[in-house]
Amino acid sequence: MNAQTPIAEVQTREMSYAEAIREAMALALQRDPAVVLMGEDIGTYGGAFQVTGDLIDRFGPDRVMDTPISELGGAGVAVGAALTGLKPIFEFQFSDFAALAMEQIVNQAAKLRYMLGGEAQVPVVFRMPSGSGTGAAAQHSQSFEAWFGHVPGLKVVQPSTPAEAKGMLLAALEDPDPVIVFEHKLLYKMKGLVPDGWYTTPIGKAAVVRPGKDLTIVASAIMVHRALDAAARLAKEGIEAEVIDLRTVRPLDHATIIASVKKTGRLLCVYEGVKTLGMGAEISALIAESEAFDYLDAPIQRLGGAEAPIPYNPDLERAAVPQSPDIERVARQLAKGEV
Amino acid sequence: MRDTQENIPFAIRQFSPDQLKEALRKMHLIRLFEEGAEESYMRGLIHGTMHLSIGQEASAVATCMELTDADKITSTHRGHGHCIAKGADVGRMFAEFFGKETGYCHGRGGSMHIADVKTGNLGANGIVGGGLPIAVGAALTAKRLGRDDVTICFFGDGANNEGAFHEALNMAAIWKLPVIFVCENNRYGMSTPATYATAVKNIAERAAAYAMPGMTVDGNDFSAVAGALHEAIARARAGDGPSLVENLTYRWRGHSKSDRNRYRTKDEIEEWMSRDPIARFRDELIAHGILDAEGAEAIEAAAKQAVADGVEFARASPAPAITDVTKFVHAEEAA
Numbered sequence: 001m002n003a004q005t006p007i008a009e010v011q012t013r014e015m016s017y018a019e020a021i022r023e024a025m026a027l028a029l030q031r032d033p034a035v036v037l038m039g040e041d042i043g044t045y046g047g048a049f050q051v052t053g054d055l056i057d058r059f060g061p062d063r064v065m066d067t068p069i070s071e072l073g074g075a076g077v078a079v080g081a082a083l084t085g086l087k088p089i090f091e092f093q094f095s096d097f098a099a100l101a102m103e104q105i106v107n108q109a110a111k112l113r114y115m116l117g118g119e120a121q122v123p124v125v126f127r128m129p130s131g132s133g134t135g136a137a138a139q140h141s142q143s144f145e146a147w148f149g150h151v152p153g154l155k156v157v158q159p160s161t162p163a164e165a166k167g168m169l170l171a172a173l174e175d176p177d178p179v180i181v182f183e184h185k186l187l188y189k190m191k192g193l194v195p196d197g198w199y200t201t202p203i204g205k206a207a208v209v210r211p212g213k214d215l216t217i218v219a220s221a222i223m224v225h226r227a228l229d230a231a232a233r234l235a236k237e238g239i240e241a242e243v244i245d246l247r248t249v250r251p252l253d254h255a256t257i258i259a260s261v262k263k264t265g266r267l268l269c270v271y272e273g274v275k276t277l278g279m280g281a282e283i284s285a286l287i288a289e290s291e292a293f294d295y296l297d298a299p300i301q302r303l304g305g306a307e308a309p310i311p312y313n314p315d316l317e318r319a320a321v322p323q324s325p326d327i328e329r330v331a332r333q334l335a336k337g338e339v
Numbered sequence: 340m341r342d343t344q345e346n347i348p349f350a351i352r353q354f355s356p357d358q359l360k361e362a363l364r365k366m367h368l369i370r371l372f373e374e375g376a377e378e379s380y381m382r383g384l385i386h387g388t389m390h391l392s393i394g395q396e397a398s399a400v401a402t403c404m405e406l407t408d409a410d411k412i413t414s415t416h417r418g419h420g421h422c423i424a425k426g427a428d429v430g431r432m433f434a435e436f437f438g439k440e441t442g443y444c445h446g447r448g449g450s451m452h453i454a455d456v457k458t459g460n461l462g463a464n465g466i467v468g469g470g471l472p473i474a475v476g477a478a479l480t481a482k483r484l485g486r487d488d489v490t491i492c493f494f495g496d497g498a499n500n501e502g503a504f505h506e507a508l509n510m511a512a513i514w515k516l517p518v519i520f521v522c523e524n525n526r527y528g529m530s531t532p533a534t535y536a537t538a539v540k541n542i543a544e545r546a547a548a549y550a551m552p553g554m555t556v557d558g559n560d561f562s563a564v565a566g567a568l569h570e571a572i573a574r575a576r577a578g579d580g581p582s583l584v585e586n587l588t589y590r591w592r593g594h595s596k597s598d599r600n601r602y603r604t605k606d607e608i609e610e611w612m613s614r615d616p617i618a619r620f621r622d623e624l625i626a627h628g629i630l631d632a633e634g635a636e637a638i639e640a641a642a643k644q645a646v647a648d649g650v651e652f653a654r655a656s657p658a659p660a661i662t663d664v665t666k667f668v669h670a671e672e673a674a
Contacts, residue, residue: 036483062483068513073472073506080476083461084411086483088476103503107466108473115452116462117445118667152668176670 012163012193018051020162020194021127021183024169025052025089027198029059032087035173037064038078039091039127040071048093049129049188075101075126079109079178082124087173094140095128095182109178110153125172130158130182131222131272132321138309141317143273145220148180149250149282155179155203156249160224162192164247167201174200182249184221206253208260212242214335215266218257218283220246223270223322230328239335249279257283258292265297266334272321275304301334303327348562348623353569354404356629360638362404362561363624366396366617367642369420372429375646376419376436376450380596384654385436389450390417394559394591397616398523399424401564402491402586405572409488411459411477413470415523416451417590418463421493425460427453429645433653441656447667459488467528468494468501471520475507478516478581489517489575491568497528499542508549508583515580519571522585523558529594530602546583558586559616561623588616 015023028035042052043066056064067074071092078088092098098105109122132141149156155177159165165183172179209224210231219227224245231241242260246253261267267287269280280302287293287300306320333339350359373391380389392399399420403412406425414421422432427443435442435453443453454462461477464470474492481488498504499522511518522542526533539545546553552574556563564586571582589611593600600608624630630638 034484068506068509070506070510072503073475073510076469076472076503076507077476077479077510080413080461080473080478081480081483082476083456083473084477084480086476086480103466103469104472108464108469112462113670114667115444115448116454116456116667117443117447119444120454120456120462121670152665155669 010195010197010199012195014191015162015194016188017162017165017183017190017192018049018188020166021051021169022053022055023194024166026055026058028089028170028173029055029063031198034085035063035087035089036081037089037091038067038074040067040069040074040093042066042091047091049185051188052091071097071100072104076104076108078124079104079122082122083112083120087123089125089127089173091127093129095130095144096139096142098126098128098144105148105154105178106151110151113177114153121176122178123176124178125169126178126180128180128182129185131184131186132310132317133186135312135314135317137312141310143271143305145182145249146273146278149279153178154250156182157203157247158182158184158221158249159201159247160187160221160245162190162194164201166194167199168203168247170198171200171203175203179203182221186222201247204248204251204253206247206256207245208242208256209245210241210243212240213264214240215268215331216242216244216257216260216264217268217270217327217331218244218246219270220249220279221272223272226322226324227270227327229324230331233328234331234335237332239332241331241335252282252286254286254290257286258290261287261292262295265295267296268301268303268327268331268334270303270322270327272305274307275302276307278304280304298334298337298339301330301339303330347627349566349569350401350562351623351627351629353565358404359624359629362400363621363635364638364642365400365423366620367639368429368645369396369399369423370617371642371646372423372432372649373419375433375650379436379650386438387449388595388597390595391592392417392420392590394611394616395523395525395588396420397561397620398558398564398586398588401561402493402521402568404565405569406459406491407488408458409486411461411474411488411490412493413461413474413477413490414463414493415470415495415498416463416465416467417495418453418493419450422453422455422460422463425455426458427455427460429649430652433649434656437653437656438658439653439656440659441652445667446659468498468503470494471498471503471507474518475511475516478511478518479514481517482514487576489519489572492518492520494520494522495528496522496524496526496533496537496542497531499545500536508545508551508581511581512549512551515578517575517578518581519568519575520581520583522583523588524585525588525590527594527602541585543583543585551581551583553583553585555585555587558588559614559619561616561620
């Protein structure tokens with residue numbers, strides 16, 4: 001893994017992305033009696049992706065609550081609980097199922113503070129396994145960051161490493177407003193060094209995970225790793241790509257992106273969600289509206305998901321979202337002025 | 340002796356004369372608030388729309404009779420009555436209607452979002468059925484934190500066909516949560532009759548599917564509503580779980596300001612107006628010696644004055660600063 005959270009003096013242990021999230025939840029349950037976990041099959045089963053694991057044995061069914069298969073109702077219960085003094089972490093089995101709960105997330109959680117003139121808050125955390133690559137086809141593989149990123153009142157994060165996953169979940173818990181945490185399914189087994197104890201990875205701050213001078217690649221979640229792979233290969237050809245791990249979709253870290261593009265003069269946005277009206281459009285527009293526009297040496301490039309639901313066939317599935325060779329190809333063209 | 344006692348309505352037996360007089364005052368306040376809102380709308384002082392609950396005052400006030408500030412309510416898009424019943428100040432409510440900074444939501448919410456979280460009013464809701472799971476969540480908080488407060492969840496007949504209704508009732512039942520679902524069946528979801536839209540005859544029958552008691556009562560009879568709620572609240576506070584109470588009532592006005600009332604007859608409306616819950620409760624209090632006619636008039640006059648003062652307060656209040664349009668979206672901007 002890339003060392004995005006170098007905390008030299010702090011003890012670290014190697015663990016997977018899923019274990020890092022579980023550790024964050026265990027720390028939260030230990031520290032604050034108001035924290036409860038809610039979700040489908042998160043108890044004895046340990047969660048669809050085994051993220052909650054044995055937490056029910058350690059904290060009991062009152063703190064680690066299996067909900068019925070009721071996404072709308074369950075999300076709404078979490079909203080009501082957050083409004084009145086609990087700090088619920090609600091797990092969707094798949095982010096796709098959040099579509100069933102859009103009403104409570106978008107009409108209630110996101111708006112309550114504003115509609116009530118700041119007289120209430122909804123400190124709820126929604127965890128959502130996201131993305132494709134598991135062969136689960138169209139209804140279990142989507143990437144919704146742009147959907148939720150479009151809603152004022154929500155914060156949306158996409159950690160890319162175990163250390164980030166733990167730190168961002170703890171940051172989400174400390175946040176008095178609703179936060180959606182997209183966890184990429186293919187990252188759950190990824191291992192990395194994770195600091196001990198309670199720490200937060202700030203929401204709204206991107207990280208330059210590989211410095212470079214020839215072009216900027218903005219990515220998040222699993223795309224960060226694919227971009228880093230591509231960058232490593234390009235470096236052998238003398239092309240130095242700067243890779244930015246967005247980490248937060250909303251609020252977007254404008255300063256880091258603008259500063260990087262001013263330095264490199266070229267921008268490639270890589271994201272798993274469908275290309276049209278997605279994250280790349282937002283980031284491109286950000287540059288087009290900023291002083292970085294004058295520094296551009298080439299048109300901005302977007303590499304997003306295909307204009308199709310995620311297909312079942314493994315080759316089609318790979319073709320539906322950007323892969324490392326795709327990133328490498330487009331980045332090379334961009335760096336060489338071929339676009 | 341026993342017969343005599345049973346002939347006395349529940350509310351008269353249960354509550355003190357002061358509590359009963361206060362209940363009558365609140366019913367007048369609701370009626371006059373909404374008439375005042377309607378008039379302000381006609382005079383162009385209020386924009387947007389509004390959903391009036393005139394004719395449903397007994398349901399709101401009797402349901403909230405035994406609640407304290409620690410108890411919670413969630414309300415509907417037709418929620419003015421619930422807010423006043425829970426203790427909201429009509430001045431701040433008018434200010435919210437007028438979009439003023441002094442309103443309950445600092446002018447960001449309007450009629451459909453009035454809330455006062457400090458006194459347990461978790462807010463009206465513009466989404467039909469939106470408050471149902473939220474109420475269950477509030478009840479979950481009470482149970483988890485060992486508080487003995489209860490949550491009353493108001494919703495209309497229309498909401499009983501939303502998925503949120505079924506999911507919320509089921510979760511409240513499996514976790515035995517201290518929440519009371521109060522359906523105000525005013526016969527129409529906008530223009531669609533409940534008799535057409537709902538398969539069961541009484542919405543309270545749906546309680547059976549969630550293994551909780553269901554009661555259908557005359558929602559224009561203050562005592563009938565208060566009695567049903569007394570039972571349901573006792574059950575909730577004892578840890579025995581949720582109940583569903585259906586108050587059969589009627590809204591005299593249209594669904595909202597755009598309603599041309601094509602789906603119901605003048606006769607039907609007049610028939611229901613003759614069953615005015617306020618007059619009925621007032622007469623009951625007089626019949627049982629709680630009040631005399633003069634006392635009743637004084638209560639109504641005091642409510643009228645409170646509404647006039649409220650409108651004046653709202654008119655004189657400042658509007659929010661235009662530059663504050665994004666204030667309150669997030670915590671850090673609320674300072």
